[in-house]
Amino acid sequence: xxxxxxxxxxxxRVPYAKLxxxxxxxxxxxxxxPGTEAPSGTEAGALLLCxxxxxxxxxxxxxxxxxEETARLRALGAEVRVTGRGGxxxxxxPGQLLCHPVLDLRRLGLRLRMHVAALEAxxxxxxxxxxxxxxxxxxxxxxxxxxxxxxxxAIGVRCGRHITSHGLALNCSTDLTWFEHxxxxxxxxxxxxSLSKELQRHVTVDEVMPPFxxxxxxxxxxxxxxxxxxx
Numbered sequence: 571x572x573x574x575x576x577x578x579x580x581x582x583r584v585p586y587a588k589l590x591x592x593x594x595x596x597x598x599x600x601x602x603x604p605g606t607e608a609p610s611g612t613e614a615g616a617l618l619l620c621x622x623x624x625x626x627x628x629x630x631x632x633x634x635x636x637x638e639e640t641a642r643l644r645a646l647g648a649e650v651r652v653t654g655r656g657g658x659x660x661x662x663x664p665g666q667l668l669c670h671p672v673l674d675l676r677r678l679g680l681r682l683r684m685h686v687a688a689l690e691a692x693x694x695x696x697x698x699x700x701x702x703x704x705x706x707x708x709x710x711x712x713x714x715x716x717x718x719x720x721x722x723x724a725i726g727v728r729c730g731r732h733i734t735s736h737g738l739a740l741n742c743s744t745d746l747t748w749f750e751h752x753x754x755x756x757x758x759x760x761x762x763x764s765l766s767k768e769l770q771r772h773v774t775v776d777e778v779m780p781p782f783x784x785x786x787x788x789x790x791x792x793x794x795x796x797x798x799x800x801x
Contacts, residue, residue, distance in 0.1 A: 574614040574677050578794040581620035589620050593735050596672040600733045615673035621775040622662045630657035630726050655726035655736035659752045665743035667775045675732050682729045688789050689738050690715055693723040695785035702768050720763035742773045
């Protein structure tokens with residue numbers, strides 16, 4: 571049986587708005603296709619990967635930022651956006667791997683909770699491939715991947731008519747001081763960390779991309795088709 575195919579779109583370091591724009595185009599593309607159980611080998615959507623070019627705070631469907639907080643964060647030089655993903659406020663910036671799978675879950679045989687668990691498993695597997703042991707997923711409301719009480723990967727998704735968007739943000743060499751200006755994901759008393767901090771060396775987004783793709787293919791049981799240019 572052929573595995574479902576997923577288009578791989580690597581954007582490099584780009585403004586967060588460019589990622590959202592491409593995500594919206596892929597959403598419209600999938601939503602326009604017939605909503606049927608697909609035969610084996612059918613394309614299931616796209617995997618959008620990038621590193622944010624600048625600091626961005628995002629709020630999810632449950633909010634997380636007051637107008638006063640928004641003004642304060644913008645005064646720091648960061649962009650602030652309200653997104654359609656689940657969860658509360660978090661930070662995206664340089665040194666972070668952003669992974670937005672825009673997928674028709676029916677073509678992968680997945681339900682939403684299975685998709686979230688698969689994203690968590692990808693991040694855990696990446697940590698293992700980088701030589702970092704002890705990363706694990708936790709039960710809600712502690713969605714994401716953790717090393718004890720330190721979050722290394724945040725996850726927030728949106729799903730409508732079986733089609734997902736948004737995804738995960740994994741800290742590679744992120745400047746973690748940006749997280750000090752918010753309560754990440756609304757979880758008081760928890761911290762954040764990065765691969766660089768835990769491994770005590772500089773880990774770039776480019777370095778983790780190949781092992782992340784290995785983990786994604788393993789866990790989603792799909793093939794990846796590279797795209798030279800996004801569309």
